[in-house]
Amino acid sequence: xxxxxxxxLLGSNLGDQKKNLQTALEKIQQTGNEILKVSDFLxxxxxxxxxxxxxxxxxxxxxxxxxxxQLLNLIKSIEVEMGRTYDSKVTGGYTDxxxxxxxxxxxxxxxxxxxxxxxxxxxxxxxxFSRILLKDLYKT
Numbered sequence: 001x002x003x004x005x006x007x008x009l010l011g012s013n014l015g016d017q018k019k020n021l022q023t024a025l026e027k028i029q030q031t032g033n034e035i036l037k038v039s040d041f042l043x044x045x046x047x048x049x050x051x052x053x054x055x056x057x058x059x060x061x062x063x064x065x066x067x068x069x070q071l072l073n074l075i076k077s078i079e080v081e082m083g084r085t086y087d088s089k090v091t092g093g094y095t096d097x098x099x100x101x102x103x104x105x106x107x108x109x110x111x112x113x114x115x116x117x118x119x120x121x122x123x124x125x126x127x128x129f130s131r132i133l134l135k136d137l138y139k140t
Contacts, residue, residue, distance in 0.1 A: 003063045005036075006071065007104040007137070009120075009130060010058050013046065014098045017056035020082065024099050025060065027078045034063040039136040044129035049094040059104070059133035068106050072116050075101040104134070 008028070012020040018041060029035050039059040046055060064071055083098040104120045111118040124130070 003034075003065060004107045006062050006064055006106050007134070008060050008062060008075070009102045009104050009133060010060065011044075011055045011100045012057075012098060013051065013053040013055040014096050020099050021056060021058050023082065024078055024101060025058075027081070028060075028062065028075070028101075031074055032065065036061040036063060037137055039133045042129055042133055042136075046094070046096075047127055047129070051096050053096050055129075057129055057133055059130075059137050061137060068103065068109070068111060068116060068118060071103060071106070075103070104130070 010021050010024055012018075012024075014020075021041070025035060025038065037060065042057045044055045044057055046053070066074060079097075079099050079101060084100070102120055103116070103118060104124065106118045109118055122130075124134070
């Protein structure tokens with residue numbers, strides 16, 4: 001079974017944000033994925049919705065044996081387990097959340113479906129906080 005290098009972005013703007021991010025990373029690792037690198041924490045204003053709750057974000061590089069859809073199902077189950085009740089794909093808009101985990105890149109594949117877009121173009125080109133976190137992953 002081959003391993004795939006994946007970049008994930010995680011964010012939280014409810015509760016103990018740093019603890020939420022750490023818990024999500026632990027859950028990702030406990031399910032057989034290897035965490036290679038984690039960025040520094042970065043706070044940011046909510047994007048594409050209004051809220052007085054500031055986000056805490058991190059980026060991580062992992063190795064996984066999971067397919068893109070298996071990984072998506074895993075991260076969605078982690079989000080639900082941690083208390084996320086609304087998914088933007090379902091509700092059609094963004095809201096405050098305990099945890100949000102996005103697949104930014106998955107090896108070098110390009111994939112587009114109703115449930116999953118790889119690479120995640122908004123994180124790569126439109127969102128300033130994402131670009132800062134991704135740059136942090138590769139600083140020397």
